[in-house]
Amino acid sequence: MLDLERLRALHSVATYGSVSAAADVLHVTTSAVSQQLAKLERETGQKLLERNGRGVRLTDAAELLVAHAERILSLVEQAQADLEAHRGSVVGQLTVAAFPTAIRGLMPAALRSLGADHPDLRVQAIEEDPMRSMPLVSRGDYDMAVVQDWNNDPLPLPEGLHKGVICDDVADVAVPASHPLAGRDTVDLKELAGDPWISSSPDSICCHWLLRTLRAVDSEPRIDHMAYEFATQLALAAAGLGNVILPRLGRCDVPPGVVILPLAAPLSRRVYAVWREEAARRPAIRAAVTALRAAVPADIPAVAPVPR
Incomplete structure (x- = not known):
């Protein structure tokens, strides 16, 4: 009978491209992964890896086995979820990735609530951009991700993932106090045409948006400066170096020298939790979404039912 952990090691090598990368994901040494693969080769009577320059490549036999391993591991996850659902207990481990303002504006209160209400559940929070976190949920690295999309730029949901809406978050424009429009009650985005802007890193969802x-x-x-943290962006705006789109969720302190202007045509983003279909019945998923929705600040409405 094929050993599940050996199949998991082979699947990780296939997914991440090397023994060392698989070891990092599985939180074991490269030697441990190599030993698992050697045992799997003896178990199957097939050569599974071949040298390829400084790395390795999978043999045809390994590719065949990986296809089965993917289905087997998915069924195991589904079985674990069904057992948790049958038991009705919020237990086990949950790894949740969240983008920066969500991890600041939602996760502290949600984690505190989960710890108080479900002491047998261990939750690990990881800061991650949605463009990277959703593929990692799909691959099984994370159990859940908190992601965002904007009302004028929906975020595609990869096949095999479910989502639950947490809240809608409105964005304003932060401008230097010296800006000619700083005294206005609202501003139209067109009125800021040609202004310098400050945004996050080029590969982030916020910069693309x-x-x-x-x-x-x-x-x-005209994006003159790039900084990942809003606090840094606002410091640059306070120095008169550009405008910033500033969501309300997880908003940091606004420094002197910056004026917040609501947009006449509001821009909003929807905040979601996403998870794999196989894990949909886990009580821990439901509990985490409940805690995230309860953590939404009073001035930002939660808009969705808890997933079932």
């Missing part, structure tokens, strides 16, 4: 949003109002973006 800002570029598309400004181009949609016939303004070719």
Whole structure:
């Protein structure tokens, strides 16, 4: 009979491309993964890995076995979820990735609530951009991710994932106090055409969204500075170096020299939790979404039912 942990080791090598990468994901040594694969080769009577330069590649036999391993591991996860659902207890371990403002604005209260209400559940929170976290949920690295999409730029949901809405979050514009429009009650995005902007790193969902949003109002973006943290972006804005799109969820302190202007045509983002279909029946998933929705600040409405 094939050993499940050996199949998991082979599947991880196939997914992540090397023995060392698989070891990192499985939280074991490279030697331990190599030993599991050697035992699996003896168990199957087939050669599974071949040298390929400095790395390895899977043999045809290994590729065949990986296809079965993927289905087997998915069934095991589903069985574990069904057993937890049958037991009705919120137990085990849950790894939750969340983008920066969600991990600051939602996770502390949600984690405190989960710890108090479900002491047998261990939750690990990891800060991660949605563009990276959703594929990692799909692959099984994380159990859940808190992600976002904007009202003018929906985020595609990969096949095999479910989602539950946590809240809608409105964004304002932060401008330097010296800006000609700083005294306005509201501002139209078109009125800021040609202004310098400050955004996050080029590979982030926020930077991609800002570029598309400004181009949609016939303004070719001029992004002068990039910083991942909103606190840093606001410090740059306070120095008169550009404007910032600033969501309300997890908003940090606004420094002197910055004025917050609501947009006349509001921009909002929807915050979701996503998880794999196989895990949908886990009480821990339901408990985590409940805690996240309860953690939404009073001025940001939660809008969705708890997933069933």
